[in-house]
Amino acid sequence: MDQASSQPSLQRSVGAITAASLVVANCIGVGIFTTPGFLARDLGSPFAILAIWVLGAILALAGALSYSELGAAFPEAGGEYVYLREAYGPLWGFLTGWTSCVIAFPAPIAAASIGVSAYLSHFAPLLSPDNILWSVPLGSLQLQLSGGQIFALVIVWSLTLIHISSVRHGSRLQVGLTVIKIAALVAVIVLGVALGTGDWGNFQSGPEGLVPVGALRNGAVSLIFVLFSFSGWNAAAYIAGEMRQPHKTIPVSLLAGTGVVALLYLGLNVVFLYGLGVSGMSGVLQVGEKASLALFGPVATHLVSAFMALSILASASAMILVAPRVYYAMASDKLFPMRLARVHPRFQTPAAAIVCLALWTSVLVLSGTFEQLIVYAGFTLVFFSALAVGAVIVLRVRRPQLVRPFRVPLYPFIPLLFLSFSAWILIFTLRGRPTESLLGIATVLLGLPLYFYWRRKLS
DSSP states (O other): OOOOTTSOOOOOOBOHHHHHHHHHHHHSSHHHHHHHHHHHHHHOOHHHHHHHHHHHHHHHHHHHHHHHHHHHHSOOBTTHHHHHHHHHOHHHHHHHHHHIIIIITHHHHHHHHHHHHHHHTTTOGGGOTTOEEEEEEETTEEEEEEHHHHHHHHHHHHHHHHHHHOHHHHHHHHHHHHHHHHHHHHHHHHHHHHHOOOOGGGGSOOTTOSSOHHHHHHHHHHHHHHHHHTGGGGGGGGBGGGBSSHHHHHHHHHHHHHHHHHHHHHHHHHHHHHHHHHHHHTTOSSHHHHHHHHHHOHHHHHHHHHHHHHHHHHHHHHHHHHTHHHHHHHHHTTSSOGGGGOOOTTTOSOHHHHHHHHHHHHHHHHHOOHHHHHHHHHHHHHHHHHHHHHHHHHHHHHOTTSOOSSOOTTTTHHHHHHHHHHHHHHHHHHHHSHHHHHHHHHHHHTHHHHHHHHHHHHO
16 A cells, blocks of 8 residues: 555654644634634533533543554644544554545634734734625525635645745644744733733622523533634644654644643633623624734734734644655545645645645635534544544554553553544534534535545556
């Protein structure tokens, strides 16, 4: 299943710092700066909001521990595609790879690009996703094109060109953006609490108590939003085939990156609540901008909006670096067009795979709304992440002699914790958001005929 020896291959040039920065950059992006408004609307309690972020952090760390065992055992490019292929067989590997290619990465990249446009519209209103330039009714639907969508396309293709140019350039970009991002977030949290004009009374519970009835009813979908914000916790696993000393680098980068993200998320939510309260956050897409206005006034809002746009841009960049490695792994196994397994002879990057990702992401930018993209992507992300974590248990039973340089502590309780909450999320999201959930399921099932086509072609 390897490429011909005459073809160039991916080089092991990525260290722990770059890998951890990918985790941080993938996670801290569009989700944390946009979804808290949806959580405030659906949960209605400061305690419930903070509690669900703590729960999300626990689940992300449980997932990171599980992926550390899998990644150290299979240090190859492709992430979940490799783990499901080894645990359940090539069909499940193909379906998770197919889903990563058409939903799990392109939809968050599209949402992030739209999010950058939304924050930059603070300076240039023409870039707002609400600035509709063209609209055509299409039955019960409305086909629209906004200034935000056009600028999102510019973002996608600019980042694509950068990551085609070389892994070194992309890695340096990620590390630099991540360092700036972490430093600025720490400054926002510390200055917001120390100098901001917020109100600690915003943390008092309302008449419905710590956990309102609506929070219980909307908890599963809310956790989808939280896990979407944490969805980059597994990012380093996808580039395992390009890591130096992957047996050590994978666990260190996954756990360190996820831990940093968890602390920053909790701090940011405290600042958002301190500045706006639940009612001020409720339903607001650009919650970071609104919170900075409340805390620091209009002058600081300019800086915070620019930083948040930069932060989301870093997230999109990280995903564009990571995602093509799935295309590459599947094409190397001859389950995708072989062109996608080619490494550019000069740039040493999977250039064709990167372009393929950009093309499909552009379609999603033009077709989806922000919130629908999150739920659409989030449902399938949770499903296949759960299957990958379950692979830890399956492989422990089926292949006990497999060399495991890293083992999940407290096995099997940590994988079972992740699996239990994943099942709860999937069931209740299917009931609460059936359209987006069924669309995600349908997209997965569309991979079945493609799998059998490529299998026949291979044989």
